[in-house]
Amino acid sequence: MFLIYRIHGDLKEKIRELNQVLLDKYSQIFSKDREFLRDFIGKHIGPIDTMKKLDKKHLALYQARGGIVGVDGSTNTMGGAFPHFVQLFQGLAKSTLIEKDDIFMSDLYSPLFTEASTNPLEKDEEVQTAKRNKLLSDIELKVALESVKRHKPYGILMDGSLIRYNIYSADLWKQLRQTCEEEGILLVGVIKDIKTSTIGDMLKEVYPNLSINAYDRELLFGILDYGEIIYIRDQVSKKYEYDYSSVFMRSSQAPTVIGVDIIDSQKSHIEEMSRLVYTLTPENSRGVPLWLDLVDKEVQISDTIMEGLMEKYMDRGIYERFFISERVKRN
Amino acid sequence: MKVVGITTQQEIFVGSRTRNFRINEFLIIEDPSQNGLMGEVVEAKTFNRYIPLNIAGDFVDSSVLESLRSLGYNIDEETIFIAKVRLLNEALYPVLTGSDIRLPEFSEVKDLMIKSRKDEGLVLGVIRNTDDMARAMEDEYKDLLYTYEENGLQAQREIPYIMDVKSMHQYPHIGVFGGSGSGKSFGLRVVLEELMKQAIPTIVLDPHFEMDFSQGAAYFKEPSFDFEDRFKCLQVGFHVGVKFQDLSAQDLKNLLGAASNLTDAMNNVVDIIFRRRDSFYSFYNKLNMLMEAQEEGNIEKIEARIREAASEEERKAWLERKELYLSYDKTCPHSSVRGIVWRLKRLDNDGIFSKDIREIEEGLQRGKLMVIQGNTRILQVFSTYLLSNLYHKRRDYKDAQYRKTSAEYFPPFIVVTDEAHNFAPKGYDSPSKSIIKEISQEGRKYGSFLILATQRPTLLDETITAQLNTKFIFRTVRASDIQTIKEETDLTLEETRRLPYLRTGDVFVSSAAMGRTIFARIRAAISASPHTENPFDELKKRDREDDKVFMEIIESKLPINDTDLLDLILEIEKEFSITFTIDSLEDRLKEMAKKGLLSREDTIFGYRYKKLN
Numbered sequence: 001m002f003l004i005y006r007i008h009g010d011l012k013e014k015i016r017e018l019n020q021v022l023l024d025k026y027s028q029i030f031s032k033d034r035e036f037l038r039d040f041i042g043k044h045i046g047p048i049d050t051m052k053k054l055d056k057k058h059l060a061l062y063q064a065r066g067g068i069v070g071v072d073g074s075t076n077t078m079g080g081a082f083p084h085f086v087q088l089f090q091g092l093a094k095s096t097l098i099e100k101d102d103i104f105m106s107d108l109y110s111p112l113f114t115e116a117s118t119n120p121l122e123k124d125e126e127v128q129t130a131k132r133n134k135l136l137s138d139i140e141l142k143v144a145l146e147s148v149k150r151h152k153p154y155g156i157l158m159d160g161s162l163i164r165y166n167i168y169s170a171d172l173w174k175q176l177r178q179t180c181e182e183e184g185i186l187l188v189g190v191i192k193d194i195k196t197s198t199i200g201d202m203l204k205e206v207y208p209n210l211s212i213n214a215y216d217r218e219l220l221f222g223i224l225d226y227g228e229i230i231y232i233r234d235q236v237s238k239k240y241e242y243d244y245s246s247v248f249m250r251s252s253q254a255p256t257v258i259g260v261d262i263i264d265s266q267k268s269h270i271e272e273m274s275r276l277v278y279t280l281t282p283e284n285s286r287g288v289p290l291w292l293d294l295v296d297k298e299v300q301i302s303d304t305i306m307e308g309l310m311e312k313y314m315d316r317g318i319y320e321r322f323f324i325s326e327r328v329k330r331n
Numbered sequence: 332m333k334v335v336g337i338t339t340q341q342e343i344f345v346g347s348r349t350r351n352f353r354i355n356e357f358l359i360i361e362d363p364s365q366n367g368l369m370g371e372v373v374e375a376k377t378f379n380r381y382i383p384l385n386i387a388g389d390f391v392d393s394s395v396l397e398s399l400r401s402l403g404y405n406i407d408e409e410t411i412f413i414a415k416v417r418l419l420n421e422a423l424y425p426v427l428t429g430s431d432i433r434l435p436e437f438s439e440v441k442d443l444m445i446k447s448r449k450d451e452g453l454v455l456g457v458i459r460n461t462d463d464m465a466r467a468m469e470d471e472y473k474d475l476l477y478t479y480e481e482n483g484l485q486a487q488r489e490i491p492y493i494m495d496v497k498s499m500h501q502y503p504h505i506g507v508f509g510g511s512g513s514g515k516s517f518g519l520r521v522v523l524e525e526l527m528k529q530a531i532p533t534i535v536l537d538p539h540f541e542m543d544f545s546q547g548a549a550y551f552k553e554p555s556f557d558f559e560d561r562f563k564c565l566q567v568g569f570h571v572g573v574k575f576q577d578l579s580a581q582d583l584k585n586l587l588g589a590a591s592n593l594t595d596a597m598n599n600v601v602d603i604i605f606r607r608r609d610s611f612y613s614f615y616n617k618l619n620m621l622m623e624a625q626e627e628g629n630i631e632k633i634e635a636r637i638r639e640a641a642s643e644e645e646r647k648a649w650l651e652r653k654e655l656y657l658s659y660d661k662t663c664p665h666s667s668v669r670g671i672v673w674r675l676k677r678l679d680n681d682g683i684f685s686k687d688i689r690e691i692e693e694g695l696q697r698g699k700l701m702v703i704q705g706n707t708r709i710l711q712v713f714s715t716y717l718l719s720n721l722y723h724k725r726r727d728y729k730d731a732q733y734r735k736t737s738a739e740y741f742p743p744f745i746v747v748t749d750e751a752h753n754f755a756p757k758g759y760d761s762p763s764k765s766i767i768k769e770i771s772q773e774g775r776k777y778g779s780f781l782i783l784a785t786q787r788p789t790l791l792d793e794t795i796t797a798q799l800n801t802k803f804i805f806r807t808v809r810a811s812d813i814q815t816i817k818e819e820t821d822l823t824l825e826e827t828r829r830l831p832y833l834r835t836g837d838v839f840v841s842s843a844a845m846g847r848t849i850f851a852r853i854r855a856a857i858s859a860s861p862h863t864e865n866p867f868d869e870l871k872k873r874d875r876e877d878d879k880v881f882m883e884i885i886e887s888k889l890p891i892n893d894t895d896l897l898d899l900i901l902e903i904e905k906e907f908s909i910t911f912t913i914d915s916l917e918d919r920l921k922e923m924a925k926k927g928l929l930s931r932e933d934t935i936f937g938y939r940y941k942k943l944n
Contacts, residue, residue: 059401067403096402282395
């Protein structure tokens with residue numbers, strides 16, 4: 001009893017410390033008022049504007065021109081530590097036109113299944129993560145490509161930043177990008193958790209004496225009003241070198257901000273697509289367009305399903321021998 | 332439509348993305364390894380994984396859904412329909428998950444649904460949720476009836492529920508249960524209409540004076556059947572009664588004991604004093620004289636009365652009393668004699684002894700429906716006598732047939748009563764209960780059947796309830812009654828849960844003849860109950876009529892000054908022999924002015940009432 005209490009106290013202290021560190025680090029920013037940052041953004045990052053939701057006629061036009069497709073992927077792992085696990089990947093492209101079939105694709109990764117690599121570096125977590133990311137973005141791009149072929153939509157909303165496709169699956173990405181450009185299909189990424197530091201970097205540039213390393217996420221928290229958007233100037237955007245245009249926007253009453261990417265050649269549509277994202281986001285939500293939430297929900301491989309699949313289609317002996325970890329048996 | 336989830340040999344779940352299920356619907360399960368599986372939906376559910384829209388804890392507003400709809404996506408189409416289906420007959424193996432499901436054709440369910448031809452059975456209503464199958468139904472089953480829904484009459488769309496009246500020979504007696512306003516009385520009315528159509532001899536005990544079939548229901552322009560010469564309403568004590576000379580001592584004791592039980596001493600009094608073939612008058616007189624003699628106190632006082640008699644007649648009368656006193660005083664205590672005299676007097680005042688039951692017998696002989704009306708107490712008394720009398724007539728006839736001797740023909744008949752718990756209560760004895768119990772247990776053999784309706788099945792005698800082979804169960808709200816229904820019928824748990832929510836006129840028919848429970852809707856009655864006028868409408872109507880009469884009276888007297896009221900009252904009394912006081916007349920006039928039927932003006936002499944301009 002006493003022991004537990006002591007550990008507790010320790011943890012409390014650690015967390016208190018973290019809080020203090022963050023507070024110190026950001027004190028210079030947090031002490032600035034909202035207007036200061038808004039001015040700064042307007043001057044150095046890009047204009048802040050207020051969006052209007054798209055009206056029904058506009059949306060009906062999208063419907064007539066093939067609807068909007070949402071693309072998302074998901075992954076789930078079963079088993080223990082390397083190499084005794086199996087990872088399932090599933091991608092889904094779902095059109096808002098209800099008569100169009102959903103496109104599902106799946107893939108699987110297990111260190112046991114790929115030719116046994118003798119490279120001990122393979123075990124490295126980073127390599128594993130990279131592999132995982134590649135498989136996930138591959139499958140997302142594959143369903144998107146298939147969707148371009150079969151759904152012929154007006155636009156495609158990808159879940160997450162487009163930039164990671166450059167990083168993990170450059171070939172497939174090039175293919176998708178090219179096809180979309182040829183067919184005039186708008187290709188958009190919706191980023192729920194922005195990870196860039198565009199504003200922070202600019203702050204450092206303009207005010208060198210501000211010694212901070214801040215990300216856009218925390219800087220923009222509560223800065224925009226509901227429905228406001230920042231069109232990031234291409235010169236400022238880090239993504240420009242990858243040929244993307246981006247915006248930040250506050251799409252719901254939640255104070256967090258999301259990002260939208262579009263490929264550079266379709267830059268003229270970024271306002272329209274931002275408005276679509278805004279329209280599809282429930283006012284009292286976390287800021288994610290409902291369509292992507294629906295796709296996410298459908299594509300997810302739950303633990304129950306995963307377990308069911310393994311139990312049904314794998315010999316019990318194999319399953320036990322390879323994939324049941326001590327942890328699973330614990331409860 | 333497919334079988335989903337875990338299945339058993341008795342129950343399966345069926346899922347569909349496009350078709351909603353309805354309770355009590357029939358489905359055919361196409362299990363590749365076993366043929367001919369049919370099931371009935373016992374629970375229907377829908378499920379939309381996105382509604383309520385708590386995706387990741389977010390609340391989704393309708394404007395976004397509206398926008399998605401504009402983009403071509405309707406979230407409602409993600410709805411999944413799920414039905415719990417119970418197999419009609421147990422399968423040999425659990426049903427294969429994934430088996431296809433289809434709707435049956437009429438020909439496949441005909442034998443399950445229709446057990447009798449329309450001209451031989453009782454066409455009571457429709458089997459709910461069978462409209463899909465009913466489309467392919469043969470013409471003879473179409474357009475037999477109307478149902479009455481919220482928006483008025485509706486033509487028949489579903490398979491008719493035709494009760495096989497002949498099956499009562501094997502599965503006798505019917506119970507009709509349901510709370511007030513559940514459609515129980517209407518259901519009973521429809522049953523009676525059908526019995527009349529089939530000309531089945533029937534006796535109805537009607538404590539509510541409602542089983543009159545002469546008025547057509549207002550919703551039919553022209554009644555499709557005229558019941559006028561198929562039934563007769565008879566009031567106890569007015570049209571029918573007990574013929575005293577035909578009574579046995581036991582009958583008489585039953586009659587006297589029907590309202591409240593007789594003591595042993597009272598029974599003894601009847602046994603000792605009553606002689607077969609006594610007329611009411613002679614029996615009553617005997618008792619009365621004995622009582623008077625006993626009131627004198629002792630034999631000396633009676634003899635003194637004889638001595639001091641003012642006339643010869645009086646002397647004779649007292650001599651007679653003395654004789655009675657001497658022979659009965661020892662065995663018949665005064666208080667018991669007095670009790671019998673009072674009860675006898677009360678029955679006589681009700682008129683029970685002034686008539687006989689010949690008219691009822693004749694009506695039954697001609698296949699009529701005889702409605703016996705009276706208040707509950709009188710009906711209890713009278714039905715005891717009536718039912719045992721008729722039942723034994725029928726029984727004697729059948730027994731004679733069996734013994735190959737001859738007896739007067741008496742037809743089989745059905746006894747119908749509402750508020751049956753008053754006639755056959757649980758927990759205590761009543762004379763009418765014993766005869767109803769006898770019919771319930773042996774009536775089948777002799778062709779005497781019961782239809783017992785009650786809103787309190789819990790209060791009905793259990794032995795009798797157990798004999799009811801068909802039960803109509805309307806909406807029931809009381810927990811204790813639902814419990815009784817659970818115990819006494821084959822209703823499933825799901826069905827009993829629905830009991831408090833049934834619509835008026837919807838009914839579960841739990842029938843041993845059918846071997847399962849049917850969910851039906853009673854058809855619209857052709858005739859109307861005399862009690863259908865809303866009492867509040869009646870008040871309004873009555874009010875208007877009163878006003879009209881009053882206006883007619885004072886019409887010629889207008890204008891009226893409030894100083895002339897006294898003269899006016901005299902005038903009215905002379906002309907119409909209606910008496911007002913000044914206050915009441917003034918009140919009335921004021922009221923009329925308020926209602927805008929008269930105008931009232933203020934003059935220097937007081938008020939003046941005038942015609943409206």
